[in-house]
Amino acid sequence: MSTPFIKNNQYNVIKKQSKHLLHTLRTVADRRVLETVRHDCTMKIVEAFSSLTPEQQQRLESISLLETADDFSSYLSELEAYLEPYPTITPKQIEKLFPKSKKLKVPDLQSIDFRFITYLGWMDISTNRLFVVYPFEGQFVGLEGRLTPTHKKGYCLFCNRHHELAFFLVKTKPAVASPDNVAAVGQYICMDNQTCNQSITNTEALEKFIRSVRNER
Structure with a gap:
């Protein structure tokens, strides 16, 4: 074995x-x-x-x-x-990561070869929203944000390879809580997360982005 x-x-x-x-x-x-x-x-x-x-x-x-x-x-x-596969995750666990998305469309987990992914990502085409799930510091973290195609190639933040890019904008908690105070963090990433997963060689940039969304240093 x-x-x-x-x-x-x-x-x-x-x-x-x-x-x-x-x-x-x-x-x-x-x-x-x-x-x-x-x-x-x-x-x-x-x-x-x-x-x-x-x-x-x-x-x-x-x-x-x-x-x-x-x-x-x-x-x-x-x-x-x-190959060490991505940690086991269930649809229920994914739904709990995105409590505000009442009509969340969870991907078909049975169709994914979890040996070849670093993060689980899928697109809701109807809302142009990207969902990312990543095992971070002993627990799953969920990111949800708008994905806007750029129709240009460049270097992806996550995999640092030259691919077709989109702008990923994720809302985050502002430093000062207020109904009128909305903060967001955005970066250019691969338009195709499958391509990104096939290219990513280092998780530091992805984890730094997660910390920025969570307002952690």
């Missing part, structure tokens, strides 16, 4: 470094350069983890021995057995 230890964002780091190393192998002949890139890619993968057992580290570092596209494909496929 394989013990999961790789989160989705860490797997994305592995995919990114695998792609870079394979490209280098195909385009660079200098062995010294190749060995440098092998070492750098391996280190970036290992550094994506705060702790590893010797066996886990050895499994990840085997990327340094790969040569062909088939080798890399097998490497990534084998690591899928060690």
Whole structure:
């Protein structure tokens, strides 16, 4: 039985470094350069983890021995057995995160491969609202806000990759409570959250955004 230890964002780091190393192998002949890139890619993968057992580290570092596209494909496929899925969540739990959304349309959880998501996101097309659920500091946090397409490409706050963007505006509690005092936090993120989940390699920006919405430092 394989013990999961790789989160989705860490797997994305592995995919990114695998792609870079394979490209280098195909385009660079200098062995010294190749060995440098092998070492750098391996280190970036290992550094994506705060702790590893010797066996886990050895499994990840085997990327340094790969040569062909088939080798890399097998490497990534084998690591899928060690993916740590998104924490189990039920429709009832999701509904409780958005008490003001009386007609909340919960996504079909059965159709989602939870191994490959860092955050759960879905769009209510009828209201142009994006819902995000993220396991944060031992509990689920829900974000709800208006998503406005920009029809432009740029760098997403969450995944830091160049994709089609939308402006995500989330209302938050103002510093001074008042019926007329409304605060909001907005950032540019991927229009397609599935693409974002396939690209995100670090959760710091996402968690910083959540703290800003919750008025935490």
